[in-house]
Amino acid sequence: MMLSSELEDGIPLSEFFGSGGFSAALDTYARTHGGTDRRAVASMWSLYYFSMLTIPYIVARRADHVLPVVPAEMTIALAEDGLPRALGLAREGDWSEGGQADLLSFVMPLISQHLTEIVAQLKALGGIAPKLAWNNAAVYLDYAFNATERERPADGDAWASRALFSQSHLPDGSANPFLGCLRHDVEGEETVCRRKVCCLRYLLPGIPSCGELCALPAQRKQ
Numbered sequence: 523m524m525l526s527s528e529l530e531d532g533i534p535l536s537e538f539f540g541s542g543g544f545s546a547a548l549d550t551y552a553r554t555h556g557g558t559d560r561r562a563v564a565s566m567w568s569l570y571y572f573s574m575l576t577i578p579y580i581v582a583r584r585a586d587h588v589l590p591v592v593p594a595e596m597t598i599a600l601a602e603d604g605l606p607r608a609l610g611l612a613r614e615g616d617w618s619e620g621g622q623a624d625l626l627s628f629v630m631p632l633i634s635q636h637l638t639e640i641v642a643q644l645k646a647l648g649g650i651a652p653k654l655a656w657n658n659a660a661v662y663l664d665y666a667f668n669a670t671e672r673e674r675p676a677d678g679d680a681w682a683s684r685a686l687f688s689q690s691h692l693p694d695g696s697a698n699p700f701l702g703c704l705r706h707d708v709e710g711e712e713t714v715c716r717r718k719v720c721c722l723r724y725l726l727p728g729i730p731s732c733g734e735l736c737a738l739p740a741q742r743k744q
Contacts, residue, residue, distance in 0.1 A: 523578040523589070526610030532597030535609075539593075539643045548648065550604030551633025556729065562725035565658060566670055569721060571606045572659040575636070580666035582615065583628050589615040591636040611740035625667045625686045633692070633699065641699075650722075652699070657719040660687070661735070664715070680713075681706055 526532055538544055552563050575591065590611055596612035600645060614632050641655040664683045671682040687704045707714050714734045723729045724741050731741050 523574060523609045523611065525614070526597040526612055529597055529599050529608055529610035532599045532608070532610040534584070535593045535596040535598050536579045537641075540719040544643065544647050547600055550600075550602075552602040555726065557726040559725040560724065561649050561654075562722040564644060564650045565654060566723045566726060566729065567605060567648070568644055568655055568658050569631070569661075571640075573662045574606055574609050577666045579632055580625075580628060580663060581670060583618075584670045586618055587615055588631065589629045591632060593636055593639055617676055625663070625683050626689060626698075628667070629686065629700075630693055634694075637699075651719075654721065656699045657703045657717055658721055660700050661717065663700070664704055673687065678691060689729050713740040 532724060533543065538547075548560065550568060551567060552558070552560075554690070554706060557563050573686050573704050579589050590613055595612040598606060599608045599610070601607040630643055637656075637659060641652050641659075644650050644655045657731060662687065667683040667686075686698075686700050686704075689698055690701055703718055705718070707716055717732075717735055720741070721732065724731060
């Protein structure tokens with residue numbers, strides 16, 4: 523993620539989704555890596571996209587900085603295989619107190635200003651269900667928030683981002699699209715994080731399983 527002014531080969535994100543750029547990117551990825559299931563190709567593409575979007579956003583927010591992520595003001599650049607390579611921002615963003623705030627508050631602007639629109643585009647143009655797209659984004663939000671947690675919660679819960687996946691509503695009263703996306707299962711002496719919806723990567727040749735994180739029991743040991 524960088525300033526759009528420094529992303530020389532970036533194109534406006536709205537143009538990318540609105541003029542066939544996204545579909546062309548999926549075609550390029552499918553030709554380069556193989557795989558005929560359009561949903562699986564779109565899902566894998568979204569994993570790269572959401573990682574580039576959500577991890578920098580959460581890391582910056584932890585540092586009291588709110589990145590401007592309105593799609594109409596952003597650009598995107600692609601790698602040769604059609605996958606996202608970089609996202610461009612119109613400006614550096616704004617200072618905001620509250621780096622230790624809860625994850626639900628952190629994600630409100632991200633959901634309302636960006637994710638809702640992009641999830642709709644992924645459904646319309648890539649054919650993947652919104653539940654799958656939200657789950658793909660959830661994995662990286664969970665990773666980024668837990669990795670940057672500075673203090674163990676007062677109740678001793680080691681899962682810093684648990685509330686994002688257990689609360690039915692967001693702070694503004696709207697339904698929480700991340701409800702149930704991830705859960706922690708206890709198996710013997712080990713606690714394992716698992717998705718609710720499979721990302722379909724097993725339908726793509728040469729893509730390794732995500733292991734114990736997978737929603738499908740048959741794929742966890744692949």
